[in-house]
């Protein structure tokens with residue numbers, strides 16, 4: 648049974664009222680930066696103009712003895728850079744709930760840059776209880792520090808338990824912005840046999856009907872199809888957004904593009920970019936193909952009120968294809984703006 652989102656929202660006095668409708672925003676890439684690295688931080692102002700979202704990463708990949716420096720660096724970044732000027736989202740990935748850093752992360756970030764922070768990404772979410780915990784803390788902290796709009800929450804789906812609870816996580820709070828697949832942690836949690844961060848695996852094959860060698864070459868190699876599909880359904884059913892996560896092999900742009908595109912075609916809004924070279928890939932992939940946009944625009948034009956049936960280039964169109972076309976046309980408009 649799905650509980651109404653508001654059930655879990657006993658607001659602290661003075662906390663901003665959470666909203667149900669997400670603002671419509673282009674978030675093709677969530678670009679990760681290490682805020683403890685001063686050289687990277689110095690360039691974030693320029694970077695902000697080229698990406699949809701800048702995320703200051705405080706969790707994995709930040710060494711334990713740099714956690715404090717990363718948090719302070721992120722706060723400095725939030726104060727120094729005018730992300731609103733370019734409409735760039737400012738996000739962070741906080742440390743995991745079972746780590747010794749999470750409370751300081753939340754307390755300091757909301758106190759110092761609560762009015763600038765758009766989204767907090769929460770790693771290793773296992774069930775709705777993790778979101779409730781963050782939700783309650785944020786409500787108290789927002790009230791205390793007079794934060795004017797609620798900070799949204801984005802869950803990383805990266806444990807087997809999280810995948811089992813994906814629907815409950817998606818509707819755990821009105822703060823939910825969306826969810827990302829975390830293939831590295833998820834592989835470890837499931838006991839999968841890979842050292843890769845996302846993407847296919849040359850030894851993972853879909854066994855075809857053909858026999859012998861022919862069967863071996865008929866390979867799909869997609870380890871993530873099932874989880875992405877579950878995540879997209881849970882997100883779409885609750886009006887939030889789904890994202891593919893990291894692609895760790897920076898030397899393989901073609902494989903990164905394929906992974907991003909599969910996620911896009913299945914309903915994801917964007918992906919993480921961990922390296923500047925992946926930003927261009929995300930921009931290319933998470934925007935509809937121009938030929939598809941032209942055809943979709945013809946469908947919308949041919950059925951002005953979205954009902955009925957028409958033939959276009961020998962293909963049947965009706966109310967359902969009109970809706971498909973709207974998805975593509977609306978996204979193309981957002982990209983063009």
Ligand code: GLV
Nearest residue numbers: 805829830831832
């Ligand atoms: C991301 O955090 C992952 O574990 O893939």
Ligand code: MG
Nearest residue numbers: 707805829832
């Ligand atoms: Mg992870």
